[in-house]
Amino acid sequence: MKIEANILVGLAVFFAVVSLGYWFWSYEPAGTAMLAGTVLFGLLPGAYYFWWAKRMKPRTEDRPDATLKEGAGVVGSFPGSSIWPFVLGMGLFLVVLSLVFGTWLLVVGGVITLYATIGVTAESRRGGTV
Amino acid sequence: MTLIAERPETIHEHPEHHEGPTGILKWLTSTDHKIIGLNYMITAIVMFYVSGSMAILIRIQLASPQSSLLSLQQYNELFTMHGSLMLYLFAGPFAFGGLANYIIPLQVGAPDMAFPRLNALSYWLYLTGCATMLMGFLTAGGAAAFGWVAYAPLSSAIHSPGAGPDLFILAILLTGFSAIFTAVNLITTIFYLRAPGLTMFRMPIFTWNMLVTAMLILIAFPVLASAMVMLFADRKFGAHIFSVTGGGVPVLYQHLFWFFGHPEVYILALPYFGVVTEILPVFSRKPLFGYKGMVFATMAIAALSTGVWGHHMFTTGVVLLPFFSLLSYLIAVPTGIKFFNWIGTMWRGQIKFDTPMLFSIGFLLGFLMGGLSGVMLASPPIDFATHDTYFVVAHFHQVLFATTVFAGFGALYYWYPKMYGRMLREGLGKLHFWLMFVGFWLTYVPMYILGLKGMPRRVATYPSGLGWHTLNQVSTAGSYLIAISFAVLLWNLWVSWRKPVPAGNDPWDGHTLEWFTSSPPPHHNFERLPPIRSERPVWDYNHPEAPALVHSRSGRGTDTSPAGTNVGPAAGKAGTIMQASEANRLEDASPKGREGYDR
Known part of the structure; x- marks a missing residue:
């Protein structure tokens, strides 16, 4: 450290x-x-x-003399797989494109982004889906 | 399903198999750093081929004076997109999204990146950024045509109308945020997920360089993002930040852009320095010469590179020449240290000229010439004379081709066996190298001369009778050789796919942790780890008979743990064991033997 x-x-x-x-x-x-x-x-x-x-x-x-035994155990929890990053990415894509192609895309993109944001947060609490 | 990653102490009898979705759903939902890393790399290489094709069109146009292959607008679009694709969508993402994403968790002994879902989001933002950038070609006004730097006021709504420039700006915002997220992920992974005993000063140099690169990204990319937001506001929302008529300051854009732009050059270079620093010791069968010097040189380059943005603006007349010139010259010092250490690593080693090694040596030569012409350009009088000529084009193409292409594809040849568990063919790899090496010099050396003869950059045609014709033809011929060499790479990948040659875990007798796990690595990477007592734990494990290396004379000798002893089987490959006399020369003054590893 x-x-x-x-x-x-x-x-x-x-x-x-x-x-x-x-x-x-x-x-x-x-x-x-x-x-x-x-x-x-x-x-x-x-x-x-x-x-x-x-x-x-x-x-x-941090310790040069640490053994593998000392470090054994749980490192952390990692999501196995998740669809939400993809959905969030596509939502943000549409939001960004709406700046060029018109506000109607913002409605679609905004809804997807909001949905994915809720999804990714809920997934963190529930412990993952898909 | 959330998986709890455990760091195993011994070999699992029945390694836990990861049950997950398959097929296209696996690709869409994966949060595994290896799959995301490969996605990044494949996308980046596709962008490289697309952008390379644009470069060939540009070179065909320039092969003869008064050429009419491309219209002026098409030519401007092509060189803009060539630069943008190469810099924003190939070179950077290939390094920090692809290579680093795949290799860093393996090199630090981590089960995954620190934030796997953020990692996946980074990739989707990058992919959509690529799509947005290329979408410009499909709009009525064509793609952006103001150069990859998008200088104001040329990039304003008056001078560059249409949707193409808007899409360019938004594509940079998308990929910029993807880079920022990846940088956060890399720093957190390196700071928090290292294996026990893997102290900071035992990390492989590639990991070190990626840490420093990630910090540079966090310094530079937010500035770029803000510049792009301002530019977009000027174009679409009637702001006047960069327009003189509205009371704005166009040169502010250059300040913002180059405060990003110069660190960006090192964001593109430092990862590849790291790659070369990984490859040279392995194929010289020696430990790295001057480990700490390398680390501090990397940090010094990164720190100085943030204070030199003004040297791109010498000819604007509103920057402090001595300050920027001084700092630019200073960068040559740590870069020189790196060269010294790279040569010191190879010096009296048992060099094996496998394909990755050839690419690394190609990098050394190409980067040396590109770097030295950079030192020349750091001098304002020389810069005044050569600014916006082909001399500058030759300089940065040599620098960036040497780093991102020579070292980048060297990395592909080096780590491909780990990623796919099969070898690339040596013969085809060497053919790729030699075609590219000859093509590289043929393409760029004439550009230096053209620049000194006064040929400006970003011109679609030139009159005959100025002595530029022959040199341009040579340059174009060189670029054809490079194109052929990349067809050879595709052939090599095809052969390796159709007739696989298994690689095994450790085909190169490597030094760092990624060579300890299987090829390709299992989910969560490691079923066991070797004891980590130096910066090359796998080599120590495979060569217990080799004498210890003592890097610092303090040698406190606190290492008494049983894990510090070497119980692994020697790999015992013919010709891979360092000769005792060679190793003894390496400062082994410690009677403590292997216990003396401690820094």
């Missing part, structure tokens, strides 16, 4: 330096804004990881 935190925080520090250098050299707002946004991209998750790295015992994947 510590290395992961260091990578993200290091990214934030690097871009903080670059942002400051860029701003005081060029006074160009667009690039500075984007660079400053990149600082936040490193800082927010980095600070979260840093917080936990201080408080957690190293996980088995």
Whole structure:
């Protein structure tokens, strides 16, 4: 966890330096804004990881001497298969196309997207279908 | 059905078989990273062939002066779609949607990606993005014709009317979000689903590079998405963000686009650097030279690449030349470290020139020339002289062809046995390589000269008498060779499909975890894992007789676990065992033997 935190925080520090250098050299707002946004991209998750790295015992994947025995057991639950990503993808496709081909597609696409959103959420709670 | 993935401690006597839908329903509903990864790769390769055909049409048009094969509008559509398909729909998705999706969970010993359903959604958004992009050809006004960069104000509703440009923008939004979702998935998988003992500094370099690439995606793609939303608002909703008449700033579009666009080049390059870094040690029968140097070079390249967008805008006159020039030059340093380490890996190795190795060496040569001409272009005076000429075209085609095609198809030859459990034919693979290698140099070296003679890019015709004719003909001949080489690839795939040669689990005597499982891997990937005590656990397992490698001199020697001992059978293939003298040279100063692996 510590290395992961260091990578993200290091990214934030690097871009903080670059942002400051860029701003005081060029006074160009667009690039500075984007660079400053990149600082936040490193800082927010980095600070979260840093917080936990201080408080957690190293996980088995953080310890070079961990054995497979220590890591045995449940890794997590993974859906076997699911139709909802496909339905959601097609719904979003129609929503996007409605911007070019007319609002009537938005109705169809919107309904499918909403239906799929409910489906994918309910599936997470029920434990999967199909 | 939700499956609980367990990380087994020993071999399952009766591995749990995954019952699920079959046929077309399996394809539509699968959340298995391997099936999604293959979907991605097949779609990307189809896009590559479509886009490559467009390139051939462009080259036929340019083979003679005053050519009238294509109309000006058709020519503009073709080079726009050629670039867009190659960059947005082939090179990136092939790497982070295809290769990474398939290989990363295997390399870190995970049962699947962290968010399998999000992974599936990424693929559907990518596929619909491809469809949306190609749909432009079916509209009345034709496809987008403003170059893959879609500069404002050329891409405005006045200069590019019609539905084609709208579809282009929406296709980039769809594939952009698919890339962002995949990046989140990759980072989470790498941070949270590694096998026990697989510390960050034991991860294969391909995994490292994909982690860094995924972070670059999260930096760059949201900026692209916002630029596209603004462009769309300008076109359809009467906004004036990029139009001068409405008080907007067109150059803002270039800032936004290139803040995405330059990291994008490294999003397309870093995964393929990772591929080459996987292939070279395996076929040189040596561990990677300078593992940590490689990791830090990757990070340095990625970090610097986010601060160099202005070098695409030198000629706009409104960017800070010294800042962008300095940072662009600095990128040459970590790239040089990578070259040094790649050569160091091959140095005095027992090199086997199998097809993946040939493709990797082709990458090294092509990328070296493309990279060096990039260093030249980082100098503003040279850039002023060559901006928007064929010199720049030659530079980025060499860079991107070397990475995405040489290394990308090297990866296909390297991992195809794992993905399908059968080999590709070596002879046909080598024929593919040599045709492509000769074609590559014939196509792009004349373009450098054409650029220096002043031929501008994105022109459909040119007058005779400027000395451009012969060079263009050579370039076109080279592109035919490349086209033939890709027909050979299709032939190779056909032969491997009709007359399969079984690959076995580990045809190359590989180093990393994906070679430990069966080919193709079972559902949830691993029925057992080897002990992980270095960055090449499978090689350690197969070669217990080899002396240990000590990478850091601190060698705390905390490894006392029984799992750290090597009990596996030696693979014992003829000619695959590293000579003792060779291994002894590799800094083995540790009397602790294999216990000294610890970093």
